[in-house]
Amino acid sequence: MTPITQARSFPRRAATPALRFLPGALLAALLCAPLAPVSAAPPCSGAAPSGELTATRVPGTAPAGSEAGLYEGPVWIGDALYFSDFTFGPGFPSRIQRLGPDGKLGTAIPDSGSNGLARDARGNIVAATHNVKGVSRFDLASGKRSLVAATFQGQVFNSPNDLAIAADGTVYFTDPSFQRAAAPGGQDATRVYRVAPGGKVSVVDGGIANPNGIALSPAGDMLYVSGGGEHGVVRAYPIVGGVPGKGRDLIGGVAVPDGMTVDCQGNLYVTEHTAQRLRVFSPAGKQLAVIKVDANITNAAFGGADGKTLFMTGAGAVWQIRLGLSGKPY
Template sequence: MFGVLEGTGFEVIEPEFAACFIGHARVERLWTGARWSEGPAWFPAGRYLVWSDIPNNRLLRWDETDGSVSEFRTPSNNANGNTVDTEGRLVSCEHLTRRVTRTEHDGSISVIASHWEGKRLNSPNDVVVKSDGSVWFTDPSYGILMDYEGERADSEIGDCHVYRADPETGKVEVVATGFFKPNGLAFSADEAWLYVSDTGITHHEDGPAHIEKLKLGKDGKTVEDRRVFAVCSNGIFDGFRLDRDGRIWTSAADGVHCLDKTGALIGKIHIPEMVGNVCFGGAKLNRLFVAGTTSLYSVFLNVNGLK
């Protein structure tokens, strides 16, 4: 069941990609049994990975020391995206409760964001933490469109935005509007740019299936410019991460796509099912963990991810 899989591997589209992988390294399936895997987050101190199985309403934990998988939290409130903050705590987007939460070191849960201007959020989807401790997250309506990954409800806000929660005041503010379904997001290494995917094509016939590149203002809190960075050639760009050289490793319908600094597709890692999200892990951040539809995969690369 587990180990190296047939039908997986690397596809070189541009020569640059050939230097990103190790010739004898192969894609490994570490575990299977989910309904829809999402939001992998690596915890270096414990050498484990936490990820979401959204429809099964649980967070799972893969242990690097022995390869075991256990339930980290059940119920998870249909948690989707996860990340690790500057103090090593788990930050999660919960569809069912329509909020962003933080798991404290003692195991208690604090609410980071649940409302904007007195209105409930739609269903926070993915989240990143900036070096200043601010929490940035997307808020599409996927979790309130159906009961499978949340609970059907009307949007109180009426739109889907990208938000920032201030680390000092806790105030939640909109930083970017005009999205159909804002989804995955990540900062560049210098935090001068924020990348956000828009997966609006899932519910709008002519909707987007791209990643936008947003330039932050000098205050590091606002957006002063934005442009389309890359359009997905197979399915949608859901979740993604950057490596230290500025390449983006992003989910797609046929696996993981690697984009260079200009947004050009330079290569693929083929996975035998649709991919929801990825993250870098391991002691040297050179192991890419891939949340496929039903399974958790990994592959060692010749690149290093951002923390």
């Protein structure tokens, strides 16, 4: 979540002519009042989900065509949900769709070549893009693309899949081989990468087979990565001084882990692709809830006016379920 800006108080200033006529106590209160927080996160209150729940499909989000594909990378920006819509044709053609507050679905970015999505501090979409085998930033107003990360050690990536952005602008992303055939070239291994604010790319972990989902704790002091296939794991990396340390397996027995998100309490929402479910875990790795869907699932994000609607994407479907607390918008 976006950290709350600490309120500040300013020293007393000379009163302007318009203020000289105010009573002294009121004048002092006005001059020394703290500034309102900028982009403050809503208060974290409420209970995490528990037990077994079922999400429902969002009307009007079925694919327009008949070609098989996936919806991926949901992200809530402003008053709308954005997500990638790609097919399994040559190059894995992809576009970014927008589901507006009126319930209408439209294309926001055509030919994005994207998979997982996130939003930066300015409200732009940052995307894991398999068509250019790198990480891209899209300006929502113009649709213009710029590259955040293009290569590592002189080579393009395999097929960037999902990403998370820290408060200081650091981008973390996974690079499995699922859409490696989308374009020539690639890396000699599947890895998790870190892109520093200055653009330098470094490896976080090269020991997870096909790393997939990725998320940050609300305080930004823990990085989570899922991967490993049929008998997958969620691995946790403590972040100290902005740099992830050695990871440890927090959750085991995850069936084909895909994308994930976190709520404001730090609970993890982990999708299991072919199991057609999302499981909720505490920060300590204890299972809290299961949310079922009716098709293969790919990813999840919180949204809605109060941030308490969990949206999930998958095989030609977007699902939603109301929860008791807010969470990460991607």
